[in-house]
Amino acid sequence: MLRIISGKYRNRKIQEPDLKITRPTTDKVREAIFSSLQFKIIGKKCLDLFAGSGALSIEAISRGAKATTAIEKNKEVYKIMFNNINSIKIxxxxxLNTDALNFLKLNSKVFDFIFIDAPYHxxxxxxxxxSLINVNDTLHSEGEIILETNSIKEIVIPSGLKVYKSKRYGRIDVLYIIKDE
Incomplete structure (x- = not known):
């Protein structure tokens, strides 16, 4: 079981998918991410790519985000996420049970915060x-991408975006990316 760390859904428990299928963001990393965002997320629109259990989306709403779009491709994992969100009545x-790349190719909305927690490797x-976020202008001009990875050196930041902060938590790196204007 995962728990929501703070906000109006604090300490609510949610199911997590089979660890062979996903790798949920740990409480420590989730707390660090949202502590760094503080009040910037209040009233904002978020996109959660590779949403898994939905923990990042639920945490964002719990802390005051206006709306979140949660994308999960795996049908089993999507059902768990959907049930987690419905059990809390959010x-x-x-x-959306769809592929992140297909969503980004077809999407015309702009988001203030985009969470990317793709499968490692x-x-x-x-x-x-x-690249799609950058080319399709999916990120608001004042927005941020929060990217979890296990290898910074493999990540290619496209021209037009820049990393303004990175933090390491054990073997996990969290990159905070903004528009480079």
Whole structure:
């Protein structure tokens, strides 16, 4: 079981998918991410790519985000995420059982915060997501991408974006990326 760390859904427990299928963001890393975002997330629109259990989306809404779109490709994992969100009765999260790249190719919405927590070692997938976000102008001009990875050196930041902060938590790196204007 995972727990929501702070906000109006604090300490609510949610199911996590089979660890062979996903690798949920740990409480420590989730707490660090949202502590660094502080009040910037209040009233903002978020996109959660590779949403897994939905913990990042639920945490964002719990801390005051206006709305979140949660993308999960795996049908089994999607059902768990959908049930987690429904069990708490959160209406501000739109869930989609689709591929992240297809979503980014077809999407016309702009988001203030984009969470990317792709399966580790899927660097080309992450890099393609970053490229599509950049080319399609998916990130708001004042927005941020929060990217979890196990290898910074494999991540290619496209021209037009820049890493303004990175933090390491054990073997996990969290990159905070903004537009480079």
């Amino acid at each position: 209406e501000e999260i739109n869930t 899927e660097y080309s997938l992450v890099n393609e997501c970053l």
